[in-house]
Amino acid sequence: MRLVIADCSVDYEGRLRAHLPAARRLLVVKADGSVLVHSDGGSYKPLNWMSPPARLHVAPPAPELAAEGVVETWTVQATKSDDRLVIQVFAVHEDVSHELGADPGLVKDGVEADLQRLLAEQLELLGPGHTLVRREYPTAIGPVDILARAADGATVAVELKRRGDIDGVEQLTRYLELLNRDPLLAPVRGVYAAQLIRPQARVLAEDRGITCVTLDYDAMRGVDDSASRLF
Structure with a gap:
């Protein structure tokens, strides 16, 4: 540099x-x-x-x-x-x-990969009876973060974001349209999961029949000390 x-x-x-x-x-x-x-x-x-x-x-x-x-x-x-x-x-x-050399890159705490791994291990956060089919389920337009089965046997596609904006809802909508063409998977329900979901994104998701789930990253990691909370 x-x-x-x-x-x-x-x-x-x-x-x-x-x-x-x-x-x-x-x-x-x-x-x-x-x-x-x-x-x-x-x-x-x-x-x-x-x-x-x-x-x-x-x-x-x-x-x-x-x-x-x-x-x-x-x-x-x-x-x-x-x-x-x-x-x-x-x-x-x-x-x-100055020769700075190769940079290892920014290591973030709570990135989507961490949320994906934790949610795959704690699918009960989506509701009782959910089981994992696969993380990073491949499609022609990119991988779905998590593919799961609900207790009633329905397929569930989960899109994960740290902050849920409208773009993520649109992305999940495209996945659902594609996955529902597969008779082995259909019907496929959508879940939009994030640490924070913006109001406009929530309205759009719910209008399209997509369930919104807010994730507590600290609680998922087991570091949330609820006993020390005032409220």
Whole structure:
């Protein structure tokens, strides 16, 4: 990763146009080809950027730009479109590079994979008599998180999310339409399970006959101390 603090102006050219007048900024050049332009504000969000895949070309400025004080022209060209980021550098105050190596990635507590594993072990949360058919049940449009059998023998397809939005309801609806074409599975009922289900998603799910289940992740892990609660 390369970090450059420079006085620069920035122009984005492509599907839209944007201009940042000359100011002191942080330029972040990553190994994946992305280039980000930051100010000393705005939290984590860059002022402008080019996503990978992209190529960075650094060249001397055109004579008319050199006359204005530009010392380098950075052109960041997207490889899959005509979009490009043009950075005119007037002065470089810091320029450091670090080899960060391979990143192991963010490990989250309570991600969907954990919820899936715990719910597969605690299917009674869906109602008594449920049994597991398979986790990650394959379909032509992607795997269903959990496929189960209810006590009455009906097939149950479960879509799991940490936060349940409308998109998850739409996803489960597509799974149900496909699964109900299989005479060995039909009729298939849907369950939308999440730690938090947004009101709009709940209304849409219930309108489509999908059951909503709110999951208590701490209780599922066995770390919920109900004796210490005030309420």
